[in-house]
Amino acid sequence: MFTETEPVRVDLRGIRTGGTLRLRGPGDPAALDPSRVDDVASARLTRLYARQLFTYRAEPDVRSWQAIAPVPDLAARIPSIYNAGLGASGTTYVVHLRPGARWDTGRPVTAHDVVRGMKRLASPVRPPSVLPYFTSTVRGMARFHAEFVAAAGTDPTAADLAAFQDSHEIAGVFALDDESLVFELVRPTLDFISMLALPAVAPAPAEYDAYLPDSPELRQHLRASGPYRVASYEPGRELVLEPNPAWRQDTDPVRRRHLDRIEVGLGAAPDPVELAGRLRTGEVDLAWGVRVAEPHPGRPAEPTTGLGWSLDPYLAFNPRGDGPPRDPAVRQAIGYAIDKAALADVVVASRTGTAVRVAGGIVPPHNDFHAGADPYPTPGGRGLPERARELLAGSGHPDGLTLTAIHSDPPEAAAVARSIAADLSRVGVTLRLVPLPPARHRARVADPSGEWDLTVLSLAPDWFHGNARVFAQRLAHGLAGYLDPEVDRLVERALDSLDPRRAAPLWQEVERRVLADLPVVPLLFQTPAVPPLRGPRVRGAVPLPTLGFDDDLSTVWLDAPH
Numbered sequence: 001m002f003t004e005t006e007p008v009r010v011d012l013r014g015i016r017t018g019g020t021l022r023l024r025g026p027g028d029p030a031a032l033d034p035s036r037v038d039d040v041a042s043a044r045l046t047r048l049y050a051r052q053l054f055t056y057r058a059e060p061d062v063r064s065w066q067a068i069a070p071v072p073d074l075a076a077r078i079p080s081i082y083n084a085g086l087g088a089s090g091t092t093y094v095v096h097l098r099p100g101a102r103w104d105t106g107r108p109v110t111a112h113d114v115v116r117g118m119k120r121l122a123s124p125v126r127p128p129s130v131l132p133y134f135t136s137t138v139r140g141m142a143r144f145h146a147e148f149v150a151a152a153g154t155d156p157t158a159a160d161l162a163a164f165q166d167s168h169e170i171a172g173v174f175a176l177d178d179e180s181l182v183f184e185l186v187r188p189t190l191d192f193i194s195m196l197a198l199p200a201v202a203p204a205p206a207e208y209d210a211y212l213p214d215s216p217e218l219r220q221h222l223r224a225s226g227p228y229r230v231a232s233y234e235p236g237r238e239l240v241l242e243p244n245p246a247w248r249q250d251t252d253p254v255r256r257r258h259l260d261r262i263e264v265g266l267g268a269a270p271d272p273v274e275l276a277g278r279l280r281t282g283e284v285d286l287a288w289g290v291r292v293a294e295p296h297p298g299r300p301a302e303p304t305t306g307l308g309w310s311l312d313p314y315l316a317f318n319p320r321g322d323g324p325p326r327d328p329a330v331r332q333a334i335g336y337a338i339d340k341a342a343l344a345d346v347v348v349a350s351r352t353g354t355a356v357r358v359a360g361g362i363v364p365p366h367n368d369f370h371a372g373a374d375p376y377p378t379p380g381g382r383g384l385p386e387r388a389r390e391l392l393a394g395s396g397h398p399d400g401l402t403l404t405a406i407h408s409d410p411p412e413a414a415a416v417a418r419s420i421a422a423d424l425s426r427v428g429v430t431l432r433l434v435p436l437p438p439a440r441h442r443a444r445v446a447d448p449s450g451e452w453d454l455t456v457l458s459l460a461p462d463w464f465h466g467n468a469r470v471f472a473q474r475l476a477h478g479l480a481g482y483l484d485p486e487v488d489r490l491v492e493r494a495l496d497s498l499d500p501r502r503a504a505p506l507w508q509e510v511e512r513r514v515l516a517d518l519p520v521v522p523l524l525f526q527t528p529a530v531p532p533l534r535g536p537r538v539r540g541a542v543p544l545p546t547l548g549f550d551d552d553l554s555t556v557w558l559d560a561p562h
Helices: 040-049 111-121 131-135 141-152 158-167 192-196 206-210 272-281 328-337 340-349 385-394 411-425 438-445 468-477 485-496 500-517
Strands: 008-010 016-018 020-024 092-096 173-177 180-184 228-234 238-243 261-265 310-317 354-358 401-408 429-436 454-459 520-522 524-528
Touching: 040 228, 040 238, 111 131, 111 158, 111 173, 111 180, 111 206, 131 141, 131 468, 141 158, 158 206, 310 328, 310 411, 328 385, 328 411, 328 429, 328 520, 340 354, 340 411, 340 524, 401 411, 401 438, 411 429, 411 454, 429 438, 438 454, 454 468, 468 485, 468 500, 485 500, 500 520
Parallel strands: 020 261, 401 429, 401 454
Antiparallel strands: 008 016, 092 180, 173 180, 228 238, 238 261, 310 454, 310 520, 310 524, 354 524
């Protein structure tokens, strides 16, 4: 049992300030450099030390529209035609920064830092999967990224990247002065503020020019604009955050700071049962990077809200691999071989407290469009192994084949991978499973030249309103090396249409074409059904939809130990 030794203070609302929050997670974060964050586990940490122009406020009722509506963060207000922040054409946004925000070095956060952050977002070194949102929306972003890729070559140094950034501009992103900047778009985009609220769209200090994006060296020299800063980081062991001395509450309308210290244990992936026990006794306060919950026994899991379904998990094939999955028949055989219903049972048994549905497409239910375009229609999601064997034989593999599958190593992800491997073994496909810590898994997926055939991934919605592009565009453009000119044309037409009634059929066609080409196999949809398990001292924990309904750490405070 944890014993409180740090000094604590109690305000008039009864909130105790002080103490050490202890989290336990599976290995190193996939990203600590904000510009490379495209997963909810990393975003949960970077929210503490990296601010964006816009973000989301923790709301007690996750069903409220306010829980999924962007609010100003570093920006003084949301641009609109009423405050002269949005041009009449709907393609020009002027953003003014609120005064007083500073880096932990004491230097003010400026509009030039925002521009530098946008340039780093487009860097060719480990780009985040959200980049296609911006290359298809911001004027000049696609050209800037393409020229950056060409100039960087195969093994750029930090100096090479900084030299390009200093000598090239994104045509549609520029600072008017230290407090004001302009974004010019190629088309009116109703979800642009939601895009600017993504964790990866964070200002970057000049000090970051000395390091490659999210490199081990940068992880040791992170700068903070939020209420906390990284005090120490030992890969594979621990991440420690401490209060940022330059942060002031009156400059941050969203976050709070109630803690003296946050410790994130980063050892081997914890066993869910053991971690649940440590949470109940208070040895650990919160889980990080894994979900541990107390499902109601004997009661079917019902969604917390209809908005939060993730595509989790899905299979992605290496788009540049030269192995058997280059043959569409092999990919289709793999899709038919998987028993999705059995996979759902595996996920339920992991006690993550989520509602689970068999995925009939890449777009979850309750989104702007849900075509249900299942490329592998099987009775009850149980798979068709006979059809899988026929396809393998017809593609020249009557005696089966061996493939390499990489996956993240937390227990639930490993159980999913084993279930898939068992299904494929029944049709003659042997999977060589390669478990990797989340950070290494992300790096391998981002490098399609690596020696792997398929991988297990998940995709949570980046925003929850007007989000037709979140799943379709991420999966059409976010897989490194996957190219289809016709899909690109359909995406452009869908983005050009501001009328959802006209855009929905186009996004459905994008989904159908992507699934016909089979770069991915949709498996399950998941959404939280019960709150995560918390230690007995934890107070003020509020689930944030954009963090996959994990608790917002910036609202947490600690009660006296019992």
